[in-house]
Amino acid sequence: MSDFITKRAEDINQWYNDLVIKGELADYSSVRGCMVIKPYGYALWENMRDALDKMIKDTGHVNAYFPLFVPKSLFEAEEKNAEGFAKECAVVTHYRLKNDPNNKGKLIVDPEAKLEEELVVRPTSEAVIWNTYKTWVQSYRDLPLLINQWANVVRWEMRTKLFLRTAEFLWQEGHTAHATQAEAIEETKKMLGVYADFTENWLAIPVYQGVKSESERFAGADDTYTIEGLMQDGKALQCGTSHFLGQNFAKAFDVKYQTTEGKDEYVWATSWGVSTRLIGALLMTHSDDKGIVMPPKVAPHQVVFVPFLHEKKPEQNQILIDKCNEFVTQFKAKGIRCKIDTDLMKRPGFKFAEHEMKGIPVRIVFGPRDLEENVAEVARRDNLSKESISQDKLVDHVENLLTEIQANIYNRAKEYRNTNTRECTDYEDFKSKIAEGGFVITHWDGTAETEEKIKEETKATIRCIPYDYEQTAGKCIYSGKETKHRVLFARAH
Amino acid sequence: MSDFITKRAEDINQWYNDLVIKGELADYSSVRGCMVIKPYGYALWENMRDALDKMIKDTGHVNAYFPLFVPKSLFEAEEKNAEGFAKECAVVTHYRLKNDPNNKGKLIVDPEAKLEEELVVRPTSEAVIWNTYKTWVQSYRDLPLLINQWANVVRWEMRTKLFLRTAEFLWQEGHTAHATQAEAIEETKKMLGVYADFTENWLAIPVYQGVKSESERFAGADDTYTIEGLMQDGKALQCGTSHFLGQNFAKAFDVKYQTTEGKDEYVWATSWGVSTRLIGALLMTHSDDKGIVMPPKVAPHQVVFVPFLHEKKPEQNQILIDKCNEFVTQFKAKGIRCKIDTDLMKRPGFKFAEHEMKGIPVRIVFGPRDLEENVAEVARRDNLSKESISQDKLVDHVENLLTEIQANIYNRAKEYRNTNTRECTDYEDFKSKIAEGGFVITHWDGTAETEEKIKEETKATIRCIPYDYEQTAGKCIYSGKETKHRVLFARAH
Numbered sequence: 001m002s003d004f005i006t007k008r009a010e011d012i013n014q015w016y017n018d019l020v021i022k023g024e025l026a027d028y029s030s031v032r033g034c035m036v037i038k039p040y041g042y043a044l045w046e047n048m049r050d051a052l053d054k055m056i057k058d059t060g061h062v063n064a065y066f067p068l069f070v071p072k073s074l075f076e077a078e079e080k081n082a083e084g085f086a087k088e089c090a091v092v093t094h095y096r097l098k099n100d101p102n103n104k105g106k107l108i109v110d111p112e113a114k115l116e117e118e119l120v121v122r123p124t125s126e127a128v129i130w131n132t133y134k135t136w137v138q139s140y141r142d143l144p145l146l147i148n149q150w151a152n153v154v155r156w157e158m159r160t161k162l163f164l165r166t167a168e169f170l171w172q173e174g175h176t177a178h179a180t181q182a183e184a185i186e187e188t189k190k191m192l193g194v195y196a197d198f199t200e201n202w203l204a205i206p207v208y209q210g211v212k213s214e215s216e217r218f219a220g221a222d223d224t225y226t227i228e229g230l231m232q233d234g235k236a237l238q239c240g241t242s243h244f245l246g247q248n249f250a251k252a253f254d255v256k257y258q259t260t261e262g263k264d265e266y267v268w269a270t271s272w273g274v275s276t277r278l279i280g281a282l283l284m285t286h287s288d289d290k291g292i293v294m295p296p297k298v299a300p301h302q303v304v305f306v307p308f309l310h311e312k313k314p315e316q317n318q319i320l321i322d323k324c325n326e327f328v329t330q331f332k333a334k335g336i337r338c339k340i341d342t343d344l345m346k347r348p349g350f351k352f353a354e355h356e357m358k359g360i361p362v363r364i365v366f367g368p369r370d371l372e373e374n375v376a377e378v379a380r381r382d383n384l385s386k387e388s389i390s391q392d393k394l395v396d397h398v399e400n401l402l403t404e405i406q407a408n409i410y411n412r413a414k415e416y417r418n419t420n421t422r423e424c425t426d427y428e429d430f431k432s433k434i435a436e437g438g439f440v441i442t443h444w445d446g447t448a449e450t451e452e453k454i455k456e457e458t459k460a461t462i463r464c465i466p467y468d469y470e471q472t473a474g475k476c477i478y479s480g481k482e483t484k485h486r487v488l489f490a491r492a493h
Numbered sequence: 494m495s496d497f498i499t500k501r502a503e504d505i506n507q508w509y510n511d512l513v514i515k516g517e518l519a520d521y522s523s524v525r526g527c528m529v530i531k532p533y534g535y536a537l538w539e540n541m542r543d544a545l546d547k548m549i550k551d552t553g554h555v556n557a558y559f560p561l562f563v564p565k566s567l568f569e570a571e572e573k574n575a576e577g578f579a580k581e582c583a584v585v586t587h588y589r590l591k592n593d594p595n596n597k598g599k600l601i602v603d604p605e606a607k608l609e610e611e612l613v614v615r616p617t618s619e620a621v622i623w624n625t626y627k628t629w630v631q632s633y634r635d636l637p638l639l640i641n642q643w644a645n646v647v648r649w650e651m652r653t654k655l656f657l658r659t660a661e662f663l664w665q666e667g668h669t670a671h672a673t674q675a676e677a678i679e680e681t682k683k684m685l686g687v688y689a690d691f692t693e694n695w696l697a698i699p700v701y702q703g704v705k706s707e708s709e710r711f712a713g714a715d716d717t718y719t720i721e722g723l724m725q726d727g728k729a730l731q732c733g734t735s736h737f738l739g740q741n742f743a744k745a746f747d748v749k750y751q752t753t754e755g756k757d758e759y760v761w762a763t764s765w766g767v768s769t770r771l772i773g774a775l776l777m778t779h780s781d782d783k784g785i786v787m788p789p790k791v792a793p794h795q796v797v798f799v800p801f802l803h804e805k806k807p808e809q810n811q812i813l814i815d816k817c818n819e820f821v822t823q824f825k826a827k828g829i830r831c832k833i834d835t836d837l838m839k840r841p842g843f844k845f846a847e848h849e850m851k852g853i854p855v856r857i858v859f860g861p862r863d864l865e866e867n868v869a870e871v872a873r874r875d876n877l878s879k880e881s882i883s884q885d886k887l888v889d890h891v892e893n894l895l896t897e898i899q900a901n902i903y904n905r906a907k908e909y910r911n912t913n914t915r916e917c918t919d920y921e922d923f924k925s926k927i928a929e930g931g932f933v934i935t936h937w938d939g940t941a942e943t944e945e946k947i948k949e950e951t952k953a954t955i956r957c958i959p960y961d962y963e964q965t966a967g968k969c970i971y972s973g974k975e976t977k978h979r980v981l982f983a984r985a986h
Contacts, residue, residue, distance in 0.1 A: 030567060030624050031612065034560035039640065042557045064535045067527035068614075068645055068661050069583075072590070074523060076600045086590040090562075091602055092614065093586045095649040097565070097579040107569045107579055109586065109611055118602055119524065121561075121585065121614070131523050147532065152561055152645065156588040168561050 007289045012233045019283050020162045023292045023358050033160040033167030043300035052198050061146040066128050069119035074127045078252035081126060084219020088156040090121040121154040126271055129175045130253040139258045145177040163280035164493055171275035177267045184268035188244040191272040192225040195240035204295040204410035205229045205285045206417050207239055208488060210464030215448050222246035228463045230417040231284040234437015236463045236490035239281050242272035285413050292359030293381055296402040301339040304360045306351050308367030311344050316368055330395045361405050362398055382409050427477050434460045440489045441469055445476035454478055460489040500782045505726045512776050513655045516785045516851050526653040526660030536793035545691050554639040559621050562612035567620045571745035574619060577712020581649040583614040614647040619764055622668045623746040630670060632751045638670040656773035657986055664768035670760045677761035681737040684765040685718040688733035697788040697903035698722045698778045699910050700732055701981060703957025708941050715739035721956045723910040724777035727930015729956045729983035732774050735765035778906050785852030786874055789895040794832040797853045799844050801860030804837050809861055823888045854898050855891055875902050920970050927953045933982045934962055938969035947971055953982040
């Protein structure tokens with residue numbers, strides 16, 4: 001089974017695709033750039049969504065749902081935002097098909113059903129939401145508006161990659177409105193913190209938090225905050241962003257509120273989102289040549305039981321399965337998600353490889369003799385180690401093990417990330433470090449020209465001006481100018 | 494506050510719209526036929542979704558996600574299905590906008606970005622799903638496939654009504670594949686049973702279960718099973734449908750499996766769905782002239798505390814609010830969802846009317862003297878009765894009350910439904926009964942011609958051939974022909 005997964009050293013892009021397809025997380029579809037999220041992948045997404053949804057609600061936000069379509073006139077209202085997304089949006093122009101008179105059984109677009117105004121399938125919902133907020137906000141008493149939505153969005157990407165870049169994807173997008181600039185900036189940073197917390201503590205992906213350079217900002221934002229992870233191919237991956245939108249959307253949609261003093265003021269805005277892309281980040285961070293390594297906290301199955309079944313001994317099999325079920329009941333009471341593999345056709349070795357490929361954190365194996373001896377073999381997916389455990393201690397042992405695995409894969413990823421984050425003061429050295437992969441922390445003169453030149457020459461982009469590094473003075477690695485910006489460069493997905 | 498709600502006797506359609514808009518469940522949007530589901534409405538939907546999702550999973554189904562778009566060539570593959578939906582679908586024809594050269598700041602569809610093949614925004618997902626199942630099903634070991642998806646769909650309705658009929662709506666759609674006809678029919682009926690269970694036991698809406706006549710079937714189905722509720726305006730409402738699709742989609746998409754004997758056979762299919770329309774059903778079933786009546790099991794807030802606060806006595810207020818919080822902690826431990834109204838600006842009477850309009854099942858009120866006397870006033874939304882309860886017994890009392898309210902509103906709706914389900918053997922009598930509203934149970938000769946005539950003359954349609962009524966022989970109410978079909982007629986939403 002493990003032979004079916006391409007090894008990282010051979011072809012890391014093929015390895016990634018194998019994880020997704022052979023791990024049964026997603027499948028290609030008949031629609032260009034769109035994928036099918038299969039049950040195993042969707043169960044993972046549900047666990048991620050439920051955990052993050054709780055964090056979003058715990059910070060005072062509520063969910064709502066806004067229309068899929070954005071009328072063109074609204075879409076173009078905030079100019080920078082429109083410019084940023086116009087080149088990659090799906091446009092609905094008609095509302096009816098009719099029978100093709102020249103081709104029986106076929107349909108054509110009915111030219112008489114042309115829309116007066118075209119509808120854009122939302123690439124993001126600022127326009128449609130701010131047009132609604134206009135009617136919801138009158139006075140300071142209506143603020144803040146702290147709303148989130150879980151939805152599908154469409155961006156017509158030319159080069160797609162399963163989970164990482166697809167034409168349609170699932171995400172959540174928060175859209176908040178505030179009375180003051182300070183409050184909106186605080187919200188922007190708070191939600192970046194929630195994303196960092198979620199990504200590190202649930203997905204076990206260490207991230208750098210920071211601010212984007214102007215050229216990497218969200219179209220329509222005054223500032224974009226980001227969390228950036230490092231993938232095993234040495235490339236950075238933007239895991240989530242939180243935008244301070246200033247008054248840009250309030251002005252574009254004329255959203256004002258009456259202050260306590262009775263004055264009319266434009267409101268201040270934020271928006272923030274993470275998507276199914278995080279599944280790609282999770283896969284690329286933890287997996288190995290045997291397949292996926294699921295972080296226990298979000299794994300669809302945290303434990304798989306593989307009893308040694310014998311095709312010709314149904315009674316003995318039943319005893320083993322009953323024992324599994326006993327344990328499952330105990331695990332369930334602790335909120336641990338289990339699966340029992342009762343397949344009689346596949347050999348144990350094949351099953352082991354299959355569960356390893358799918359990344360189930362813990363495997364528990366026993367046969368009739370183990371039952372007599374009151375033991376079980378417990379195997380960890382993260383480091384592939386095995387040990388024999390007394391069945392009396394099994395439940396507590398595995399509960400602790402899940403916590404340990406979660407911590408271990410986070411620490412492992414963090415060590416890799418830290419080792420591959422290097423300081424640099426010389427441009428030739430910079431170029432070779434960038435080519436080797438990982439983050440390079442260095443001084444940049446703050447100009448878009450230098451940023452563009454470096455990108456042209458090295459394919460590296462500024463991922464962020466990070467929180468974690470002191471902004472000491474120094475010389476720009478490219479122009480040699482004195483500057484106080486220290487930034488993280490990397491090639492990125 | 495209650496004056497803001499139009500009374501049913503005055504204008505029942507306006508009453509319904511008032512419930513939705515003034516109850517803050519949804520709002521009109523800038524997109525024709527699409528609504529915004531506001532936080533209060535979405536919280537209701539989340540409760541409904543979570544309860545139903547559990548029932549769907551408990552019956553062995555798993556969730557997945559399929560693309561929003563259906564390429565035209567797939568859409569037209571199952572001819573009846575295509576014909577049924579072609580007239581009302583949103584069509585994506587282009588993938589880019591560009592700057593309007595004649596109008597600065599405006600965008601136009603880029604004619605160079607025309608899609609080779611148009612994409613239909615899914616009105617339902619059979620086509621895109623069955624095209625995928627083709628690659629997932631090879632042998633009997635791959636069956637049954639029991640998959641559900643929560644998604645948004647679009648049907649270009651000409652006359653829309655909030656929740657009941659919108660261009661975009663949220664729903665779940667189950668799509669299953671089976672080895673045998675019998676198993677698929679069993680699944681179709683099982684899921685109708687799940688819907689009836691959910692609708693009756695969670696939403697407190699009594700429904701008739703039955704089979705649709707041929708002309709009312711889902712496009713592409715061999716049989717459509719339905720649950721039908723009766724609204725307070727005397728009209729029936731289709732609350733959910735479950736379709737036996739025969740081998741129609743298997744043949745259209747060439748989905749075959751190898752049997753245990755090694756033969757190739759087409760698989761058998763079902764699909765089933767309920768949508769945000771159920772929110773409309775819930776509103777129209779239980780609400781009154783004071784506003785919404787929420788079934789406790791799905792109410793966003795089950796209990797609202799209204800402590801008697803005094804603008805100038807902050808210390809006394811704090812004691813009251815602390816007491817509320819004590820109770821909330823106890824209620825929360827029992828899984829009861831609470832809200833405390835601490836607004837200092839609004840008068841109690843206004844608050845009461847507001848919470849009644851929003852349908853919160855139980856209101857708990859106390860002031861400083863009640864605290865001394867260790868009592869609280871508990872008001873029921875369903876029958877508007879109030880009683881004074883010892884604070885020591887409050888939690889248990891309210892817990893029981895919520896169960897009682899759930900049962901009471903169901904029984905009340907069932908009595909209304911039963912009273913307004915009348916037998917009939919004479920066509921003149923039938924016409925007058927139909928005009929009065931409600932269901933009429935009568936004999937029908939089984940022909941589409943008779944069905945069509947009755948519809949033309951009375952606006953009544955066959956809602957279903959119900960499970961609940963014995964199919965005894967009799968004479969068709971219209972043609973006088975001998976028949977064994979007894980069917981439910983009604984005017985419907």
